[in-house]
Amino acid sequence: MPCLGATHLVATHLVATHLVATHLVATHLVATHLVATHLVATHLVVTHEEAMRLALAQAVAAGDRGEIPVGAVVLDPLGEVLSAAGNDRESAADPTAHAEVLALRRAAAQRGEWRLTGCTLVVTLEPCTMCAGAAVLARVERIVYGATDEKGGAVGSLWDVVRDRRLNHRPEVVMGVMVEECGAALKRFFAPRRIR
Numbered sequence: 001m002p003c004l005g006a007t008h009l010v011a012t013h014l015v016a017t018h019l020v021a022t023h024l025v026a027t028h029l030v031a032t033h034l035v036a037t038h039l040v041a042t043h044l045v046v047t048h049e050e051a052m053r054l055a056l057a058q059a060v061a062a063g064d065r066g067e068i069p070v071g072a073v074v075l076d077p078l079g080e081v082l083s084a085a086g087n088d089r090e091s092a093a094d095p096t097a098h099a100e101v102l103a104l105r106r107a108a109a110q111r112g113e114w115r116l117t118g119c120t121l122v123v124t125l126e127p128c129t130m131c132a133g134a135a136v137l138a139r140v141e142r143i144v145y146g147a148t149d150e151k152g153g154a155v156g157s158l159w160d161v162v163r164d165r166r167l168n169h170r171p172e173v174v175m176g177v178m179v180e181e182c183g184a185a186l187k188r189f190f191a192p193r194r195i196r
């Protein structure tokens, strides 16, 4: 049955094309991850957008592990990458293992002190109440985030935990950095789950 054979070949070709595309995406992500690891190791100064790209790579890697894709990076006062982390709640079976908390902990460990004075927390999604609270407690100077979280965001959306005037320490907030890419990572993760 030549027709079926042809159809099969076309289908195989499509699968092959898809696999090549998937492989390219995977290779790109591995490369981005390597860049992130390299940057943490070499302490290069990065811009907010470059830091957000690193956070996004962490987010996508977390998504590949079955975690909600959220990634975070902490920059030191000079703009050097101190730490990077992805959401690890499922793998660690830890309700507090959000990307921001993990990145803040790693940054503090890196510096050998809990105060992250002058540091910047860069995260793909607007922090929740816990993470916004952790950023205030860590005394970070600035929070940079990508996508807003209308349902649970605590840096301007549902609450504003970090700019409450009753607080002594109020980090500066920069929102909407690479907002489309950050939102797309979440949408890509949730889309197939909605269809099921």
Ligand SMILES: [Zn+2]
Residues within 6 Å of the ligand: 098, 100, 127, 128, 129, 130, 131, 132
């Ligand atoms: Zn959180």
